[in-house]
Amino acid sequence: MFGAAFLVALREGLEISLILGIIFSYLRGLNRKDTFKPIWIGAAIAIALSVLVGCILYVATGGEEWHGQIYLEAAIFLAAVGILSYMTFWMKKNSPGMHKGIQSTIDKALKSSGDTSQLVILAFITIIREGIELVMFLLAISIEGKNNFVSLGSGTLVGILLASLIGWGIYQGTTKINLKAFFRVMGNLLIIVAAGLLINAVHEFIELGLIQPVAYLYDLEAILNQRGAVGGILHALIGYTDRLSVTQFIIWLIYMIPALLLFNRNKKKPQVENPALT
Template sequence: MLVPFLIMLREGIEAALIVGIVASYLQTGRGAWMPAVWVGIFLAIALSLFVGAGLQLVSAEFPQKAQEFFEAIVGVIAAVVLLSMVFWMRKAARSIKSELHASIDNALAHSSGQTTALIAMVFFAVAREGLESVFFLLAIFQQSTSNDASLGALLGILVSIVIGYGIYAGGIRLNLRRFFYWTGIFIIIVAAGILSGSLRHFHEAGVWNSFQTVLFDFSGVLPVASPLGTLLSGIFGYQDAPTLGEAIVYIGFLLISLFFFLRPASAPAPSASPKFSR
């Protein structure tokens, strides 16, 4: 429950940040264009729900080995998407406001097609967050047998909406740079667990059979099905009997990703956190 809550909280705040910047900019004499913003948001949400439901329905029809292969592919995509999200926000946080303002100006600069251009701009910005969420939630739901993951994701979305509106309205001061930094580290750890789990699904699908030596077996001491094992599995990708291949993928992905994420940025970051302007 904790993992989907924190991931969806971050995704929701990213989306709220984008929408808030757009809405704030349009309030400076362009408030009549706000309906186009809402159309773009709703279309992006509809696309995300459609893609998620479609993938879930299609996967339910697969035979066992195909199901395992599908889950492995979804896990790989989810890990890549989560990692790209972390590095994209690390880079874009410094200039996202000016870039969105420039995109709005370009969309409204033409004498015709302004509404369509603004809808498309908002749609693609929000759909990115929505589709990222879809692949992450698919990977998590396939590994979870309870409804806690769904509840955690829903709570994360609801809390992010409240926080996003509070930031936009000026009632909540959140250090976004620090928030995205620490959640970025957390997401990299989660992505490492998802990726190592994908290797296990590839093995069960009959696609990968190398490095299957079991490193240790804690199933009698700390089984993954126990409450603590479930918590460690959700956060760190813990397995009570990991194979050599899973350990290599997990540690390798974690070390390489954290190295590039934690190293100093090439350009100095501004001292203040990104804020909405009214």
């Protein structure tokens, strides 16, 4: 669970840090440090709302089992897979033009008679999207990890702290990393995480009797239990299960192979004019 939480938190946290770093660097270059406050206000509102959504969803899925909870958990897994896949491909497509898009939005905001409300909105939209995504992923990981908060919390904290340090370095101009290569590696890893969450969703549907397992390819419960130390890490990180059904394996292949091929192809696509607000 630590590894999965770390990867997701690092990926989401770095995108937030990167965009905020671009915003603050550009404003500093314009000698407009007086506009930093609206950015922090927008960021704080988005973080607070993300935490609130996370708490509401956790209360709905945590605690004692209740009728229909398994449906909600399955829906959360599917939503996490969908959002994770979308944001991975979105970043690949829009990251090259991100600087210009953000700078264009800032210029428009500063021209509006000194009104900084658009800067608040810019920061809010930037972070709320990533915040809600992070909440959904961590909730899905938490469900499968049986609420192991120590592992989940430590992985999330380390990931966010590392992302923050990288973002601070980018703002200060002392850290230069190949963001294209970084997001390519992270994208491939997160596709694997998403495939693991998809296996978990299929497992929930099998338990509900909505789909049939057909047969089981192996049963390693006595050798590498998914609730053990090593098995638990593999389960949280790549969706390893000690009893894999044919249905789960086929759906895993149907998602994984096309996703990896599409993500790693080198075909160039037109850039979005203002990806910061997409």
